[in-house]
Amino acid sequence: MKPIEIAKDIYDVGVNDWNIRDFHGYSTYQGTSYNAFLIIDEKITLIDTVKKEFADQLLENIAKIVDPKKIDYVISNHTEMDHSGGLPRILHYIGEDKPLYCSKMGLKNLSRHFPQQWNYHGVANGEELSLGKRTLTFLETRMLHWPDSMFTYVKEDKILFSSDAFGQHYAGHEKFDDQLGDEIMFHAKKYYANILLLYSPLILKLLNNVTELGLEIDMICPDHGIIWRKDPGRIINAYAKWASQEPEQKAVVVYDTMWHSTETMAEAIAQGIVEEGVIARPIHIRSSHRSDIMTEVLDAAAVIVGSPTINNQLFPTVSDFLIYMKGLKPKNKIGAAFGSYGWSGESVKLINQELEAMKFDIIDPGVKIQYVPDQDGKNACFELGRKIGKTIKR
Amino acid sequence: MDKYVCSMCGYIYDPKQGDMDNGISPGTKFEDLPDNWKCPGCGASKEKFKKMRTQ
Numbered sequence: 001m002k003p004i005e006i007a008k009d010i011y012d013v014g015v016n017d018w019n020i021r022d023f024h025g026y027s028t029y030q031g032t033s034y035n036a037f038l039i040i041d042e043k044i045t046l047i048d049t050v051k052k053e054f055a056d057q058l059l060e061n062i063a064k065i066v067d068p069k070k071i072d073y074v075i076s077n078h079t080e081m082d083h084s085g086g087l088p089r090i091l092h093y094i095g096e097d098k099p100l101y102c103s104k105m106g107l108k109n110l111s112r113h114f115p116q117q118w119n120y121h122g123v124a125n126g127e128e129l130s131l132g133k134r135t136l137t138f139l140e141t142r143m144l145h146w147p148d149s150m151f152t153y154v155k156e157d158k159i160l161f162s163s164d165a166f167g168q169h170y171a172g173h174e175k176f177d178d179q180l181g182d183e184i185m186f187h188a189k190k191y192y193a194n195i196l197l198l199y200s201p202l203i204l205k206l207l208n209n210v211t212e213l214g215l216e217i218d219m220i221c222p223d224h225g226i227i228w229r230k231d232p233g234r235i236i237n238a239y240a241k242w243a244s245q246e247p248e249q250k251a252v253v254v255y256d257t258m259w260h261s262t263e264t265m266a267e268a269i270a271q272g273i274v275e276e277g278v279i280a281r282p283i284h285i286r287s288s289h290r291s292d293i294m295t296e297v298l299d300a301a302a303v304i305v306g307s308p309t310i311n312n313q314l315f316p317t318v319s320d321f322l323i324y325m326k327g328l329k330p331k332n333k334i335g336a337a338f339g340s341y342g343w344s345g346e347s348v349k350l351i352n353q354e355l356e357a358m359k360f361d362i363i364d365p366g367v368k369i370q371y372v373p374d375q376d377g378k379n380a381c382f383e384l385g386r387k388i389g390k391t392i393k394r
Numbered sequence: 395m396d397k398y399v400c401s402m403c404g405y406i407y408d409p410k411q412g413d414m415d416n417g418i419s420p421g422t423k424f425e426d427l428p429d430n431w432k433c434p435g436c437g438a439s440k441e442k443f444k445k446m447r448t449q
Contacts, residue, residue, distance in 0.1 A: 105402075143403045143436050202435070 003061045007157050009040040013061040015054040016171040026194050027289040031171030035223045042132025043072040049086030076102040077163035079109040079148040106148035158218035166235045168225030178230035192242050193298035194291045198329040200243040245331045247301035250279040255306030256315045261340030262306045264373050265381045272385020278392050285317045290324050301392045302334040307347040322354045335360030338367045398424045398443040405435030
């Protein structure tokens with residue numbers, strides 16, 4: 001991807017990773033990008049690098065604008081290796097004596113990723129760095145989404161370099177929000193659901209801080225996906241909404257099945273929910289990716305989980321989903337369990353234990369049916385669905 | 395009563411507030427928190443906390 005001027009003397013010199021389809025357990029059907037930014041000022045400054053394999057491309061992109069050896073400062077907003085992976089190559093090329101600015105936690109964390117003794121400068125929250133015409137302000141954003149995370153703000157241009165926040169896993173020739181339609185909100189939502197959901201309370205605090213600090217923001221430049229230049233308010237409002245975790249009138253019925261019996265139950269439950277006028281989808285785990293299921297969970301009022309019992313345990317894909325969801329700490333959810341079983345039937349109890357640990361409001365002990373559901377069994381599932389639908393509407 | 399700060403994420407435990415979401419009532423000193431208490435900010439264990447120096 002060739003460099004793009006995003007403002008006068010400020011360039012996105014990052015790269016597209018067109019082919020990545022699995023981003024540590026998150027499915028990326030449209031690849032992703034690693035954005036890195038070059039500011040041409042008295043002090044030529046590079047903000048973030050790219051994943052290691054793309055470091056040469058980053059150097060080539062920079063070289064189209066300026067001789068990389070002329071870079072004076074490097075900023076690392078975040079230690080994760082999709083943004084820091086290029087540091088060894090870049091710093092080796094431009095000179096390992098060049099100052100590397102990062103947060104205090106970034107200092108610790110980078111040194112646990114890379115053995116090189118770079119010229120680290122750990123900055124404090126609110127610290128400023130003059131580049132000449134422009135001033136950088138560093139804003140610590142611990143746990144959004146790592147301890148080392150920080151934003152870099154350029155007050156003269158009103159640009160916020162937001163590291164992973166406000167990003168999307170999307171590779172395309174479009175680099176700006178006005179170049180893509182509403183589809184970008186889907187990518188932003190999936191990203192929030194799978195990476196940031198558990199930090200929602202921190203996100204609300206951050207959004208408050210930004211308002212209190214009176215930061216004017218004309219453009220938000222995340223490290224993945226498109227840049228918000230036409231309407232940065234749009235993604236900020238979306239984050240406020242997702243962080244508040246106020247659910248829609250919607251349920252997801254997530255399950256796996258060995259002989260279609262638990263599946264039959266799932267579909268009957270979903271039918272019952274829909275009967276009450278609430279949106280409901282049955283989602284077969286093995287036909288889906290956990291990261292897509294989680295995107296649906298984000299704004300669902302109810303998560304109903306079904307599993308067969310195999311060797312006295314949950315079907316393993318259901319455990320995978322429950323552990324994954326647990327880590328993301330969804331709030332304000334109604335839950336219930338169901339499953340078909342052969343003889344021991346522990347699955348409903350095990351699911352309820354997990355949902356309780358997640359502080360779900362479990363509104364029914366759940367339904368378990370031996371082997372193939374008969375009409376009475378299907379009716380019980382349908383009625384559970386209606387109960388869920390009614391509860392959601394209250 | 396001293397406040398303690400998580401060295402991983404910066405979360406501040408204030409004994410006056412406790413940690414109600416996790417069943418710790420206000421007035422609980424840091425030293426009296428259960429050994430398996432985790433940082434509400436990032437999940438780090440009690441050992442990662444340091445006493446805050448009062449200004």
